[in-house]
Amino acid sequence: xxxxxxxxxxxxxxxxLYFLIAAGLSLIWGLMRVLNFAHGAFFTxxxxxxxxxxxxxxxxxxxxxxxxxxxxxxxxxxxxxxxAEVVLIRPLYARHVGQVLVTVGLxxxxxxxxQGGFGSDPQRLTLPAWMTGTVxxxxxNVPNTRLLVIAxxxxxxxxxxxxxxxxxFGLIVRAGVENRAMVxxxxxxxxxxxxxxxxxxxxxxxxxxxxxxxxYGTIDPGRGTAMLIYAFxxxxxxxxxxxxxxxxxxxxxxxxQQFLNFYGATGVGDFSVVLLLAxxxxxxxxxxxxxxx
Amino acid sequence: xSGAAPLLVVGDLNVHxxxxxxxxxxxxxxxxxxxxxxxxxxxxxxxxxxxGILGLVDRTGSVVLGGEETTRLATHEIVRRGVAxxxxxxxxxxxxxxxxxxxxAERAGARHRYDLVYELFPELKQRAAQKAGTLSGGQxxxxxxxxxxxxxxNRILLxxxxxxxxxxxxxxxxxxxxxxxAEIATILLVEQNLSVAHSLVRDVVVLDQGRVSFTGDVDQLxxxxxxxxxxxxxxxxxxx
Numbered sequence: 001x002x003x004x005x006x007x008x009x010x011x012x013x014x015x016x017l018y019f020l021i022a023a024g025l026s027l028i029w030g031l032m033r034v035l036n037f038a039h040g041a042f043f044t045x046x047x048x049x050x051x052x053x054x055x056x057x058x059x060x061x062x063x064x065x066x067x068x069x070x071x072x073x074x075x076x077x078x079x080x081x082x083x084a085e086v087v088l089i090r091p092l093y094a095r096h097v098g099q100v101l102v103t104v105g106l107x108x109x110x111x112x113x114x115q116g117g118f119g120s121d122p123q124r125l126t127l128p129a130w131m132t133g134t135v136x137x138x139x140x141n142v143p144n145t146r147l148l149v150i151a152x153x154x155x156x157x158x159x160x161x162x163x164x165x166x167x168x169f170g171l172i173v174r175a176g177v178e179n180r181a182m183v184x185x186x187x188x189x190x191x192x193x194x195x196x197x198x199x200x201x202x203x204x205x206x207x208x209x210x211x212x213x214x215x216y217g218t219i220d221p222g223r224g225t226a227m228l229i230y231a232f233x234x235x236x237x238x239x240x241x242x243x244x245x246x247x248x249x250x251x252x253x254x255x256x257q258q259f260l261n262f263y264g265a266t267g268v269g270d271f272s273v274v275l276l277l278a279x280x281x282x283x284x285x286x287x288x289x290x291x292x293x
Numbered sequence: 294x295s296g297a298a299p300l301l302v303v304g305d306l307n308v309h310x311x312x313x314x315x316x317x318x319x320x321x322x323x324x325x326x327x328x329x330x331x332x333x334x335x336x337x338x339x340x341x342x343x344x345g346i347l348g349l350v351d352r353t354g355s356v357v358l359g360g361e362e363t364t365r366l367a368t369h370e371i372v373r374r375g376v377a378x379x380x381x382x383x384x385x386x387x388x389x390x391x392x393x394x395x396x397x398a399e400r401a402g403a404r405h406r407y408d409l410v411y412e413l414f415p416e417l418k419q420r421a422a423q424k425a426g427t428l429s430g431g432q433x434x435x436x437x438x439x440x441x442x443x444x445x446x447n448r449i450l451l452x453x454x455x456x457x458x459x460x461x462x463x464x465x466x467x468x469x470x471x472x473x474x475a476e477i478a479t480i481l482l483v484e485q486n487l488s489v490a491h492s493l494v495r496d497v498v499v500l501d502q503g504r505v506s507f508t509g510d511v512d513q514l515x516x517x518x519x520x521x522x523x524x525x526x527x528x529x530x531x532x533x
Contacts, residue, residue, distance in 0.1 A: 184349070189367070
């Protein structure tokens, strides 16, 4: 029971990280039909910016330093993503091959720059003492970082749902996911919504970058790309364009991965996620949310 | 088509879709007030003309609205100058409620005529919280028309086959709504149902194979069986 509880919480924690990356990817695809391979670069660049710009601050408090690093990562992720949309992706709307090439190129270049500046080795984060502790859940000693990641992702989920359901921009995004041309035909500048969605996706990816560093204790240049693969799987399983679908799929994927990696042979958990993707595509091609795209 | 100054002037409009030259120099004018019919057989470019006016397809030529050239403007900028669009497939947002569909159509700075919309389509008020995707075809058409009528500063409504696929009772409802709408805005109407078109429109523009083949008074066209047959096909003659 103890092991099951531990695997469950850590699986949900992993799923929470996947969700933070997948939510932006899903909205970007749903609204703009852009397959954004640069999303992992937003994650990595933002995490390194947060770490590098906050590490020498004389705050006197590791907790405050961590919080500043998170804020920097969120801001850098948002600005980087918005710039990428305006400068690189906007001129290539409706040119899907061009979009794929430019986002792959941006991802490779950004990660190479991070490696050039900070090296390929993981960088250890300084965390406040309370984060390195554990709390007992059903008899299992669960690291506080897992619970923190879950709580933050739940908050982000709630904020995204509020944004989508209660604001005019959210209404525009939901409508744009269904029929972008008709949104324009109602007199709405859909490009502003594109930039906003990219910025929100980048902010969530930046947050995920710092939280992944908190979860694993280190940041490294390759993690964004590695997690992006699972995030893409989550987006497809959850249903393209659906934030709620992504949240459910992220938890399913994270928990499945943790359990099967623990109880099965090495790599079985990772393989099972791909198998799950294949089954979902065969049985319910629109994913959990049933979106037809 | 003389009299009032034209509200909309389309000049030498050309549209290519893939290998097809869909519109081949379409030119016509729509005078302010009343309903102008854009007629023609299937596939002659009527819907593409409306989409070309709105900039929803790449086109060359000129579109002048109220004396202002709009060809270089983005779709949303054209719409903000007082153009509303009711597409052929209604294109309501299925995942949004009726109320959200209407709220999305609200334009900043314009007066929103919810009183008129709910007077014309009281059913929409009762179904405000219902997802538009669960409405019948007729109810979805009401949502599409309501969106177009909502903003008081709309000068012209581009309405594409509003009665297509609807039951006769609903067709009558839509026709009544269009008649009422024509009292407050100019309408450019694409309509395949010629008896509906004849009962509503004053001027007609007929397209044939991507070109304008006739412009003039609807009665002039419909009262001459040979002329109607030549431009609209056999079924057109004598319809009212």
